[in-house]
Amino acid sequence: MKIILAFLLVIFLVFVGYHLSFRRLKVPLFARRLYLTGMEFLFIGLALGPQFANILDKETSDGLAPLSALVLGWIGMLFGFQFEIASLRRFPGIYFIAGFLESFITLVIVFTGVYLMLPFAFNVSGGARAAAALVVAAAAACTAQTGLALIPASRTAASHAIIKFLRYLSSIDGLVSMLALVPVYLFFLRFGHRADSAFGLGFGYNILIGAVIFVSLITLYSLFLSQRREENELALIIIGMVIFISGFSWVVNFSPLLSNFFMGICLVNLTSDKEKIFNTLVSIEKPVYLMLLIFLGSIWQLDQLSAIAAAGVYFLLRFTGKTTGGFVAALVARGREGWHPGLGWGLMGQGGLPLAILYDFHLGSGLADITGPVVGIILIAIIFSDLLSPGLTGYVLKKEA
Amino acid sequence: MERSAADKSTLLTYILTLVFIGLFGLWIKGMDIASGREAAGLIIFSLGFVMLSAYVLARIVEWVHVPLISGYILAGIIAGPYVSGFLTDDMVGRLRLIDDLALGFIALMAGGELRLALISRRARSIVLNIVLITLLVTGLVSVSILGLGQFFDVTREFDFQRLAIFSVLAGLICVTLSPASAIAVIKECRARGPFTGMILAVTIALDVLIITLFTVGVSLSKILVTGGSIFQLTEISGLIFEILAALLVGVIVGQTICFYMARVRQDLVMFLLFMTFAVARLSLGFNEWMEVQYNISLHLEPLLICMSAGFYIQNFTRFGGELIEGLEKAALPVYVLFFSIAGASLDFDSLMICWPLAVLLVGVRVAGLMGGSWLAGIASNDPAVFNRNAWMTYVPQAGVSIGLAQIAARQFPEIGIHLNTLVLGIIAINQIAGPVTFKLALSNVGESGRAKTGQG
Numbered sequence: 001m002k003i004i005l006a007f008l009l010v011i012f013l014v015f016v017g018y019h020l021s022f023r024r025l026k027v028p029l030f031a032r033r034l035y036l037t038g039m040e041f042l043f044i045g046l047a048l049g050p051q052f053a054n055i056l057d058k059e060t061s062d063g064l065a066p067l068s069a070l071v072l073g074w075i076g077m078l079f080g081f082q083f084e085i086a087s088l089r090r091f092p093g094i095y096f097i098a099g100f101l102e103s104f105i106t107l108v109i110v111f112t113g114v115y116l117m118l119p120f121a122f123n124v125s126g127g128a129r130a131a132a133a134l135v136v137a138a139a140a141a142c143t144a145q146t147g148l149a150l151i152p153a154s155r156t157a158a159s160h161a162i163i164k165f166l167r168y169l170s171s172i173d174g175l176v177s178m179l180a181l182v183p184v185y186l187f188f189l190r191f192g193h194r195a196d197s198a199f200g201l202g203f204g205y206n207i208l209i210g211a212v213i214f215v216s217l218i219t220l221y222s223l224f225l226s227q228r229r230e231e232n233e234l235a236l237i238i239i240g241m242v243i244f245i246s247g248f249s250w251v252v253n254f255s256p257l258l259s260n261f262f263m264g265i266c267l268v269n270l271t272s273d274k275e276k277i278f279n280t281l282v283s284i285e286k287p288v289y290l291m292l293l294i295f296l297g298s299i300w301q302l303d304q305l306s307a308i309a310a311a312g313v314y315f316l317l318r319f320t321g322k323t324t325g326g327f328v329a330a331l332v333a334r335g336r337e338g339w340h341p342g343l344g345w346g347l348m349g350q351g352g353l354p355l356a357i358l359y360d361f362h363l364g365s366g367l368a369d370i371t372g373p374v375v376g377i378i379l380i381a382i383i384f385s386d387l388l389s390p391g392l393t394g395y396v397l398k399k400e401a
Numbered sequence: 402m403e404r405s406a407a408d409k410s411t412l413l414t415y416i417l418t419l420v421f422i423g424l425f426g427l428w429i430k431g432m433d434i435a436s437g438r439e440a441a442g443l444i445i446f447s448l449g450f451v452m453l454s455a456y457v458l459a460r461i462v463e464w465v466h467v468p469l470i471s472g473y474i475l476a477g478i479i480a481g482p483y484v485s486g487f488l489t490d491d492m493v494g495r496l497r498l499i500d501d502l503a504l505g506f507i508a509l510m511a512g513g514e515l516r517l518a519l520i521s522r523r524a525r526s527i528v529l530n531i532v533l534i535t536l537l538v539t540g541l542v543s544v545s546i547l548g549l550g551q552f553f554d555v556t557r558e559f560d561f562q563r564l565a566i567f568s569v570l571a572g573l574i575c576v577t578l579s580p581a582s583a584i585a586v587i588k589e590c591r592a593r594g595p596f597t598g599m600i601l602a603v604t605i606a607l608d609v610l611i612i613t614l615f616t617v618g619v620s621l622s623k624i625l626v627t628g629g630s631i632f633q634l635t636e637i638s639g640l641i642f643e644i645l646a647a648l649l650v651g652v653i654v655g656q657t658i659c660f661y662m663a664r665v666r667q668d669l670v671m672f673l674l675f676m677t678f679a680v681a682r683l684s685l686g687f688n689e690w691m692e693v694q695y696n697i698s699l700h701l702e703p704l705l706i707c708m709s710a711g712f713y714i715q716n717f718t719r720f721g722g723e724l725i726e727g728l729e730k731a732a733l734p735v736y737v738l739f740f741s742i743a744g745a746s747l748d749f750d751s752l753m754i755c756w757p758l759a760v761l762l763v764g765v766r767v768a769g770l771m772g773g774s775w776l777a778g779i780a781s782n783d784p785a786v787f788n789r790n791a792w793m794t795y796v797p798q799a800g801v802s803i804g805l806a807q808i809a810a811r812q813f814p815e816i817g818i819h820l821n822t823l824v825l826g827i828i829a830i831n832q833i834a835g836p837v838t839f840k841l842a843l844s845n846v847g848e849s850g851r852a853k854t855g856q857g
Contacts, residue, residue, distance in 0.1 A: 008683075012675070223418040231730075236737060240449050241449065243448050244425075247445030248449075
């Protein structure tokens with residue numbers, strides 16, 4: 001009964017919150033920085049979690065696992081839909097290289113820092129250490145466009161080119177992050193804590209099996225979409241397939257976020273029904289996102305002050321990564337006469353994808369002792385980044401204008 | 402009818418899709434499930450598996466003019482514990498949570514489809530159908546069990562008193578119909594017209610009436626068993642209060658939905674799904690709480706609440722059309738899940754135990770339905786085509802009958818288990834055959850395809 005009540009409560013909060021946050025309420029600009037990203041739902045999740053109301057305790061969260069898998073799958077699929085090759089080709093090829101470099105540099109800097117720090121902060125070693133560091137770095141590499149969205153139109157009008165470039169970089173960031181997660185799920189987690197000794201034959205075998213599964217799922221999708229479908233049939237197929245793939249991913253110890261992400265990329269590039277599918281996906285995008293925030297908030301551990309210091313270190317690592325990456329990206333895209341060297345400051349917002357990456361890892365890694373505190377630390381840093389992001393983006397735009 | 406090459410290619414695609422899904426299912430089923438996450442994954446996978454395979458199988462059986470919901474049920478049976486065993490009893494039990502969502506949703510739709518104008522035009526026919534079907538089905542089933550009970554394993558050991566109680570309760574339970582199946586087939590066939598309106602009204606009203614009559618029957622049976630002579634009026638008045646309370650709550654729910662439609666409008670489908678699930682679970686939770694806290698056995702029937710809400714919105718507000726439109730958008734996934742899981746839940750163990758008596762009673766029930774609806778039609782001067790076909794729409798049976806059998810099992814443990822087994826056996830047959838006869842009847846009467854929109 002508690003699971004059902006918790007489910008009803010979560011859905012109710014999401015529903016009401018969605019309308020208040022994204023549709024109705026007008027709030028002052030400063031408050032909007034937090035409010036319009038939906039971050040307040042992290043605090044609602046925290047309030048519902050074991051540390052306060054204890055409505056979303058561990059048992060209840062386990063009972064709601066199917067919903068979590070669906071949420072992750074949905075976000076993955078939706079994110080994959082951003083990568084339509086025809087749309088990406090509208091930008092110069094050098095932009096792609098610039099974006100890839102910017103993200104990769106952030107990834108390397110954060111990975112190195114976190115990998116070195118982890119044994120001191122937590123008793124973790126071997127494959128788990130590498131996996132955790134890579135996931136945290138992947139989350140750090142992501143960029144959201146909320147900073148841009150919160151800047152008044154009068155200030156963005158004069159900086160059209162750089163805004164387009166920042167948006168492009170934001171998309172590519174996500175791609176690099178997701179690619180970085182592939183070895184984590186294809187190798188580390190499938191072998192659990194035996195990762196050190198298993199590299200080699202197992203890795204190749206997993207890639208082969210993964211490829212076979214992927215091709216089979218694409219074939220299944222193609223069969224479904226080979227007929228012309230009415231809107232409600234298409235909705236059933238999409239919901240069914242996301243559930244099917246998410247469940248399948250969990251059974252084979254893979255990530256529902258990643259598998260649906262790759263499926264989304266294939267669908268947007270292969271099917272003629274992409275508009276209809278996208279409309280179905282996007283119709284519940286915001287409620288799904290808010291649900292993710294509530295679930296994440298419920299596992300947020302706020303019992304140690306040291307978490308704030310650790311969040312500060314993480315923020316600095318990411319700040320360094322983004323600044324360096326942004327500098328390189330600007331150089332690659334425009335040469336020496338390019339944009340302001342602090343371009344990376346316009347990429348400080350993190351948004352929703354890193355949250356999904358973290359939650360996916362928390363549910364899938366079997367390392368809850370480590371992922372719980374790590375998620376808490378990064379959440380603090382993400383909130384801080386999202387608060388600073390509009391100001392920093394505004395600064396970059398002002399310099400360019 | 403000759404099929405085109407494109408049709409054949411479509412069928413082939415569906416078969417291929419089903420094979421693919423089946424292969425995935427076989428593969429996953431063969432895996433060792435070690436961790437809690439893998440177990441949760443298997444449940445999620447099963448949900449997707451059932452949803453997709455039921456949808457595809459229904460499209461395949463549609464090829465031979467079998468209703469889609471029969472396809473969903475068939476998929477559930479094949480995936481369920483008695484055929485492939487892909488869905489275990491435990492998994493089916495977990496997935497039945499969807500029932501709460503789906504039943505409320507379907508009840509809201511059923512209520513929304515009941516139009517007061519149409520009911521009042523055919524009031525005489527509706528009332529006569531209800532009365533005559535109730536009398537004939539209850540009478541024929543009861544007499545059959547009383548007369549032939551000694552020839553069947555299930556009832557052979559009963560003394561006359563127990564056999565009498567068993568026969569009356571079984572007779573009453575056999576009157577119950579399936580509003581969920583009715584509304585699903587009506588939507589699938591895009592049926593609309595006086596016949597469709599009448600059978601829907603009869604189907605819904607009969608379920609409400611039979612709950613009341615069954616409570617009277619249980620009270621009378623208790624007197625028979627205990628030898629007492631005081632008719633438990635409090636139980637009957639309590640039941641009437643519960644029904645009125647459910648109708649009132651339904652109006653409040655309906656008003657809430659209208660308020661939402663007037664003020665917010667967006668995401669109506671999600672809101673309706675949330676409301677129906679919330680009504681279903683909260684009313685059940687409220688019943689439990691009242692029983693534990695105050696020892697008051699209040700049974701706010703979620704189905705009745707949702708039907709009442711739908712009926713209120715359709716007939717007393719300006720939002721009827723909008724409600725139906727919103728419900729239809731989400732109807733397909735709801736039907737697919739609800740009926741496929743219903744198929745997986747069908748109890749073939751019970752059918753194996755009592756199949757001779759179950760088959761006999763299915764036949765007797767059909768005779769009662771034929772006789773009752775035919776006599777009602779004659780008395781109301783209904784068109785002959787209505788009278789010939791109405792019984793076919795009353796064959797499907799589910800939900801409420803199981804609930805009533807379980808109440809009987811609690812009240813009369815010595816016969817209840819047998820009654821429960823028998824009812825489950827009868828439902829297994831009626832739920833498979835019912836949608837087929839229903840669709841045929843709508844087609845014979847000529848009301849299929851008259852509505853503007855429908856659900857696949």
